[in-house]
Amino acid sequence: MDWGIKNRLSRLIQPDGRCFFLPIDHGYFQGPTSCLEKPGETIKPLLPFADALFVTRGVLRSCVGAVGSKPIILRVSGGTSMVGKDLADEGLTTSMEEIIRLNASAVGISIFIGSDYERQTLLNLSKLVNECENYGIPVMAVTAVGKEMEKREARYLALCCRIAAELGARVVKTYWCEKDFEKVVKGCPVPVVMAGGPKCKTELEVLEFVHDGLEKGAIGINLGRNVWQSPHPVAMAQALHAVIHKKATVKKAHALFKEIENKK
Numbered sequence: 571m572d573w574g575i576k577n578r579l580s581r582l583i584q585p586d587g588r589c590f591f592l593p594i595d596h597g598y599f600q601g602p603t604s605c606l607e608k609p610g611e612t613i614k615p616l617l618p619f620a621d622a623l624f625v626t627r628g629v630l631r632s633c634v635g636a637v638g639s640k641p642i643i644l645r646v647s648g649g650t651s652m653v654g655k656d657l658a659d660e661g662l663t664t665s666m667e668e669i670i671r672l673n674a675s676a677v678g679i680s681i682f683i684g685s686d687y688e689r690q691t692l693l694n695l696s697k698l699v700n701e702c703e704n705y706g707i708p709v710m711a712v713t714a715v716g717k718e719m720e721k722r723e724a725r726y727l728a729l730c731c732r733i734a735a736e737l738g739a740r741v742v743k744t745y746w747c748e749k750d751f752e753k754v755v756k757g758c759p760v761p762v763v764m765a766g767g768p769k770c771k772t773e774l775e776v777l778e779f780v781h782d783g784l785e786k787g788a789i790g791i792n793l794g795r796n797v798w799q800s801p802h803p804v805a806m807a808q809a810l811h812a813v814i815h816k817k818a819t820v821k822k823a824h825a826l827f828k829e830i831e832n833k834k
């Protein structure tokens with residue numbers, strides 16, 4: 571691996587081999603998502619616990635301070651909305667010059683396998699990899715399911731992750747699943763991080779699936795709504811940080827969550 575790409579990846583994946591990415595890119599298709607109306611305010615107390623931010627160039631420029639910022643994974647695909655025809659119909663939104671100008675540590679792009687736009691989004695990924703590799707910028711592929719949340723099962727996720735890696739993604743973001751998640755990770759030759767999806771009912775549920783996914787080989791999370799839509803986002807971020815970087819058990823992390831929650 572070339573020095574530049576290795577260096578950028580090392581900003582994102584910590585020396586313990588783990589990572590906690592905080593996505594705040596939801597507005598690119600959802601508009602002002604609940605609890606993310608003012609992204610700059612949402613992230614302020616959470617930043618100490620995150621290793622990187624996943625964000626579009628617009629929110630980065632207008633809501634994230636450039637001085638002392640966490641490493642940035644720039645969301646560079648889009649062009650669709652919740653009220654449009656098909657969330658899968660994405661294109662590349664951000665030029666190579668812009669990615670470099672914003673000093674991105676990596677870029678992120680969605681692929682929609684099995685959708686009408688499978689080919690288009692896979693070619694978007696390939697084109698992005700071709701360009702980014704020239705400049706030592708790693709690409710994170712997001713195995714997106716749009717509104718079809720039932721697609722989150724091992725066979726489908728393993729297919730998506732493997733294809734993303736085959737096309738050159740350096741990191742793949744996918745969903746955790748209850749059954750056979752280890753097969754998803756094993757079939758993917760590059761690191762896998764877990765997304766959260768819509769908010770779970772309890773914080774305990776989130777800590778349990780993150781812990782399970784790490785045990786089964788994922789290197790970390792890219793978790794948004796289950797952090798900042800929690801009534802206690804700081805406690806949640808801290809508890810997740812403990813699971814990821816301090817090898818905390820679910821019981822310990824939940825106790826930590828409760829302790830911080832009760833202090834408020």
Ligand code: 5RP
Nearest residue numbers: 593596714766767793794795
């Ligand atoms: C959708 C995305 C999201 O915008 C986001 O990055 C994921 O975060 P969450 O944990 O809220 O699902 O990439 O595919």
